[in-house]
Amino acid sequence: MSRPRIIIVGAGFGGLAAAKALKNTPADILLIDRTNHHLFQPLLYQVATSVLTPSQIATPIRSIFRKQKNTTVILGEVTGVDEDQKCVLVSDADRQNVPITYDYLVVATGASHSYFGHNEFAEYAPGLKSLADAEAARNKILQTFELAEAEEDPARHRDLLTFVLVGAGPTGVEMAGALAVFVRTTLKSDFRRINPASARIVLVDMAPRVLGPFSESLSEAAKHRLEKLGVEVRLGHSVDQIDADGIVVAGERIASKTVIWTAGVAPSPAGKWLNVEMDRAGRVRVQKDLSVPAHPEIFVVGDTASLDQNGKPLPGVAQVAMQQGRYAGKLIHKRIVGNPAPGPFSYFDKGTMAVVGKGFAVLQSGKVQISGFGAWLTWAVVHLQFLATSSLRLSVFLQWVWTYVTGQRGDRLIVNQHGAELAKPAADATIKPAFAGR
Numbered sequence: 010m011s012r013p014r015i016i017i018v019g020a021g022f023g024g025l026a027a028a029k030a031l032k033n034t035p036a037d038i039l040l041i042d043r044t045n046h047h048l049f050q051p052l053l054y055q056v057a058t059s060v061l062t063p064s065q066i067a068t069p070i071r072s073i074f075r076k077q078k079n080t081t082v083i084l085g086e087v088t089g090v091d092e093d094q095k096c097v098l099v100s101d102a103d104r105q106n107v108p109i110t111y112d113y114l115v116v117a118t119g120a121s122h123s124y125f126g127h128n129e130f131a132e133y134a135p136g137l138k139s140l141a142d143a144e145a146a147r148n149k150i151l152q153t154f155e156l157a158e159a160e161e162d163p164a165r166h167r168d169l170l171t172f173v174l175v176g177a178g179p180t181g182v183e184m185a186g187a188l189a190v191f192v193r194t195t196l197k198s199d200f201r202r203i204n205p206a207s208a209r210i211v212l213v214d215m216a217p218r219v220l221g222p223f224s225e226s227l228s229e230a231a232k233h234r235l236e237k238l239g240v241e242v243r244l245g246h247s248v249d250q251i252d253a254d255g256i257v258v259a260g261e262r263i264a265s266k267t268v269i270w271t272a273g274v275a276p277s278p279a280g281k282w283l284n285v286e287m288d289r290a291g292r293v294r295v296q297k298d299l300s301v302p303a304h305p306e307i308f309v310v311g312d313t314a315s316l317d318q319n320g321k322p323l324p325g326v327a328q329v330a331m332q333q334g335r336y337a338g339k340l341i342h343k344r345i346v347g348n349p350a351p352g353p354f355s356y357f358d359k360g361t362m363a364v365v366g367k368g369f370a371v372l373q374s375g376k377v378q379i380s381g382f383g384a385w386l387t388w389a390v391v392h393l394q395f396l397a398t399s400s401l402r403l404s405v406f407l408q409w410v411w412t413y414v415t416g417q418r419g420d421r422l423i424v425n426q427h428g429a430e431l432a433k434p435a436a437d438a439t440i441k442p443a444f445a446g447r
């Protein structure tokens with residue numbers, strides 16, 4: 010008899026946890042992702058602000074599963090699901106919409122940016138969701154300092170050195186804090202014509218306070234800390250416009266060449282593939298065992314799923330995705346080996362944290378609410394623990410110690426096409442290439 014086939018779409022926190030929970034299951038697991046790496050999204054802002062390199066927060070999926078013999082990793086983009094034929098459609102660089110059949114399906118495709126109906130903002134305010142986004146943000150930030158140093162007219166320095174972050178949730182707050190420390194420590198002595206510490210960092214949100222999911226006192230502590238670091242926090246106003254010259258908020262234009270979108274998230278299109286009920290945010294409404302109504306063989310987990318617990322929707326955080334992925338994997342295992350099904354899924358909230366600059370974080374776990382260095386140490390230990398491999402844990406730990414002690418950061422290279430273009434002589438330039446003919 011052939012073994013059942015389990016397809017897992019997405020090797021983020023949810024998909025990875027599901028695949029690991031199926032380690033000893035007598036089944037063939039196909040883990041499909043459109044990238045070849047598992048990404049630790051909570052540290053993306055550290056790549057964007059040059060603390061860590063991309064390879065310190067991402068691991069090849071294939072290497073994570075090299076010892077798990079029942080699991081095959083496929084690099085491909087899932088474009089749809091046919092529930093009647095029980096197959097997913099997969100495209101890659103070579104082929105389009107190839108059907109691959111399954112007995113069980115776990116959808117863990119995460120979320121993407123939402124510009125709240127203003128998709129035209131995307132061109133000028135890229136988000137921070139993937140490694141490519143983080144590298145692009147890093148390139149842009151570093152390049153802006155180079156442009157300012159090269160600029161003869163000091164009047165232009167201010168616009169070039171104004172950085173705007175739209176969205177004061179955990180990502181925006183962490184990014185703003187890290188950027189403020191970066192310009193005031195790492196870059197302090199590197200330039201001659203400009204003073205990097207004079208850079209203006211503006212954090213904008215329509216919400217009345219930063220870090221909405223945290224208590225009011227922690228949110229106030231985070232805002233106070235940001236202001237101490239020199240970040241301008243503008244709350245209670247939505248952004249009216251974003252263009253090549255900056256943003257307009259509450260009727261005022263803030264001139265800037267670097268705007269980063271750290272606001273809304275939109276779920277993956279899984280709900281449309283499956284043709285099932287979705288919540289207002291577009292996430293798939295799952296049942297208490299995380300399966301989809303009328304399809305006990307299809308499970309949706311993580312940021313793509315919507316499930317209420319104690320009357321409130323579960324948040325889109327890594328812990329929810331990991332616990333749901335593990336639950337779906339165990340449930341499928343029990344079905345395949347003929348054991349009784351587990352009880353309904355229940356999320357255990359271990360707490361939430363956000364870092365604000367150097368050596369300061371806010372932490373909320375049940376009734377415990379702390380801010381300061383202790384919270385930051387806890388944040389550091391927890392994040393190290395959840396990195397995918399022990400080599401990453403060691404490498405990130407050493408980099409953090411080095412950065413903490415010296416203020417120096419790991420990855421300050423500008424590596425992009427734009428940089429290469431800037432280096433190219435103009436078409437009518439008379440400069441002779443130094444190495445012509447080589």
Ligand SMILES: Cc1cc2nc3c(=O)[nH]c(=O)nc-3n(C[C@H](O)[C@H](O)[C@H](O)COP(=O)(O)OP(=O)(O)OC[C@H]3O[C@@H](n4cnc5c(N)ncnc54)[C@H](O)[C@@H]3O)c2cc1C
Nearest residue numbers: 019021022023042043050051087119311312325326327330
């Ligand atoms: C900048 C940032 C900071 C964050 N910080 C924190 C934090 O500090 N703490 C916290 O708990 N949470 C944090 N989060 C949220 C957390 O990262 C998410 O909740 C978590 O990643 C959700 O896990 P997931 O498995 O649902 O999706 P993801 O981890 O996003 O994984 C989805 C995977 O699916 C793949 N995929 C998507 N579509 C397809 C397709 N069509 N075909 C094939 N593959 C596909 C993607 O490539 C990806 O690998 C942060 C998120 C971001 C963006």
